[in-house]
Amino acid sequence: MSGFRSHLGRLNDEQISFSFNGQSLSARAGDTVASALLANGIEVVGRSFKYHRPRGVNSCGAEESGALVSVGIGAEQEPNVRATMQLVTEGLQVSSQNCWPSPQFDLLAINNFVGSLFPSSPLAAGFYYKTFMWPAKFWYKLYEPAIRRAAGMGKVPDQADKAAYDRINSFYDIAIIGGGAAGLSAALSAAQSGLRIVLMDEHATLGGQLLHLPKQQQDLEQWRQNTIASLQVADNVTILTNTVCWGRFDGNTLAAHEVIDGKVRHNFHKIHAEKIIIATGAIERPLVFTNNDKPGVMLASGARKLLNNYGVAAGRQMVLFTNNDSAYKTAFDYHDQGLPVAAIIDSRESRSEHLFEACQQRGIPVHQYSVVTKAKGWHGVRSVQVSELKDDGTLGASHDITCDLVAHSGGWSPQVQMASHGGTPPIYDEQITAFVVDQQAADTWSVGAAQGQFGLQAGIKQAMVAAQAACQALACQGGEVLIPAEDINGELNIEPLWSVPAPSKQKNKQFVDIQHDVTVADIGLAHKEGFISVEHMKRYTTLGMANDQGRTANVNALAMMAGHLEQSITATGTTRFRPPIAPVSLGSIAGREVGEHVRPLRRTPMQEWHERQGAVFVEAGLFRRPQYYPIGNETLDQAYVREAAHVRTKVGLCDVSSLGKIEIVGPDSAVFLDRIYVNLFSSLPVNKARYGIMLREDGHIYDDGTTSRLADDRFFMTTTTAKAGAVLSHLERCLEIDWPELQVRVSSVSEHWAAMALAGPQSRATLQLAFPEMDFSQAALPFMGLAHGKYQGSPLRILRVSFSGELAYEVYVQADHGEQVWQHIMAMGQPHDIIPYGLEALGTLRIEKGHVTGAELDGRVTLADVNMQRMASKKKWFVGQNLMQREGLQDPKRPCLVGLKAVDPQQAIPTGAILVNENKLVAGCDKQGWVSSMTYSPALEGFIALGFLTSGQKRIGETIYAAYPLQGQHIPVEVVSSHFYDPDNIQVKDQ
């Protein structure tokens, strides 16, 4: 038992209850989990990441690296929550992490002792990398299980998160990050301009370090309350508390994470601001001494805020350890509240007289030019060992002082992350021994402690000047802010102390990054192993990568690194800060786009019919297309073979509405298509269709499809499902950039038309029954002909084209009549035994026929590769014509399209298999090509495939092998023509 509630601080006396590891505890409304645990005397909150050392609260803010807890249970559980940032709510369930069975008695604390037995422990710097280099069998059997059990932070909930998250886009004239004295002042000044202002602060209460002061410091408390009150009533000011601004991006965009206690758990604010004022304050740095991670060792500012804001004494007897002036206030406040301060240990050579006198008046002993070398105690601190420093840097005689709280301060680090995200590198400032970003730029200002200005009045003035400049840049006028009469002196008079001198065997107990268990020894090891860049040192040791993102660890570590390198901190430099600077829930980034809302579902006009029919669907881009329509317990393989065979003998209907459809209109349409397609379209008669291929500028095939001529100046193009959007953009690009002189307009009509393919010997008879007023005879509608009709007043386009190799038609009807027409054709086809068929059977039919799709036209193939070089017209120029003639694309040895037949017809040929000449896969055997699509062919009663084979056309009749080493398959295949079925097109054309 160490901490206790001494008074109420700024809280009211409303009592609430919560639980910690199942034990019910009481708190005051406004308490954080950290203040409430300390108020209940709880010292050990959890265990550490690698060594399972006991850890407790060690700060009072975003920099917390000790008290990391899990909040909630089941699906609601959130691991690694900083106890200092989590408000207690009624019934909140909090639990410890990384310990079993309890934080007081943790069996895995053995890691700690292992760490001290070996100078380079298995979990020292770089252990991730080193253990991976062991023989694989050691890793899987020994190291990985051991490390998994031992190391880690919290547990990921094993159920889906049920909470809701929102994403909010907002626009402001001025965004102010940080609601301390500087941020409040900037907001108040800017608010008077009438511009739209947003003020963000990661804490529940505005005031920043003003909340560290005793409430009795009336002048400043009044100033804080009045300023907040003025902002709250201003209509043009939005105040976001519990909101951490975690990243600054291009175009003055800020990302902020708001924690709310309601139906929605977190909000992700994407804020666009014309001007940004960074008032993120500064964070106190720890001093690095042996066992500085023990519960009871706490940043002085944290101990001060706990006492003054939450009324919680962080211990019963304090020792203050500092290298600067600022921390003395913590000792004075504790003393003045009647809490004993055993001693102040000040590492500096020179002393600040006014502070020394203030200590004498209070009777607090001051040990000048001395250091705390070690915190002692089993779980929490029970005493410290104190030594004098000698001029040669070694330690003098030591003695112990009894205490249960070590408040320490190694100086202050301005929060430069937001400034650094903008690309401005932080610069080391010797005066305050910290990195600052001097930014008073065109649209961003850093002010107050964030800019290294620690004085209160000076910081307020600086913020006001920045706000006025921001307003002025937006042609408005910022107002004046009342400067409080009472100042806080910002002089630190700091003398750097990066780590307390210690024998080398204690350096692995001197913690630099407490959450990641990175010690002074680890930094030494990283240096010894040659990591001389700070970026490498950070990654090798994992320093600064924890929840606090290096807020407390970075500067100390850089200074130690500089020491090892025997160079200045400026020369060593700092790591670049990257978003996010604080933990952000993935849920907030996803927002409502989860589950079925991850991406939109495109539905064809016949989707509901397919669903009612029990179709099995397959994803095709944003569509879910029917893959097959099972009868009874049919498997996929049984169903597609049945469907494909049925189409060849009778008739089937397939939904092809997902095809891209583009209408091309204007007097120059034919000229335009001649340039876009490799083949000629200007010669195409009205009411005729032609298969076309378009190339990219680099000479490779881009897309294919059927385009029909509706009138002299009007064409109807279809594209593949996958390329529908890209082809439209390509056409628009050519018209607007390359040929603005062409009078052509293109519009997507993909959503306007439902499309269905009716295929099979009975397709004509079916259509004739369905649309009796139209003539489908060979004479009236020959192959590649287009007929127009009406169905219940709605226009119909019926195109005689075939993808299947059977007599076939594509029926286009206005989308709102899609399902009606589909059902009508199904009904009229009944006498001919019509069935619906899915994508799988469609694939079988086209492979039998040797038609290519995206599996073949994968962006790497040329016309010649798919044996279609003859399609290229010599009468005109087209996109891709020039580079198509490149030597590499003309190489006769290029793999080209062939058909493949399994020698044993019942042996499947896996898609993706490699084609080789050898009858087994041996080292150095030459890859001859690959298999692009395969199917079981009911027409050929065996497995067939399409593939690409070097000099393929010359190798018809050869037997080669399809190797699929992943499954140990090596299948003999015969090279055949890709036109397996009806190579002379008799079925398609001449009926």
Next chain:
Amino acid sequence: MLRIKCPYCGVREHTEFTYGEDANRSLPDPDASLENWNNYVFARQNVAGEHLEYWQHTLGCRAWLKVQRDTVTHDITWTGLPHETPPQQKEAST
């Protein structure tokens, strides 16, 4: 988040737009040499700094636009139609 001013639609988020290509090139003559075509399709200056590029307002009016963007800072200093030139370039060329 970049914001792009479409001459037709006004200032919009860049997520409505799609990057197209370098705007510092024009289609060679159909009879141009293979080398010219090769340079047109493959050779780029890869400028660090102000750069002209084509973007399409895909989720808006679908117009193709010319955008002057700094490839280092991502600042967009000018947008226009494909056959317009930014003001300072006009001055430089006259």
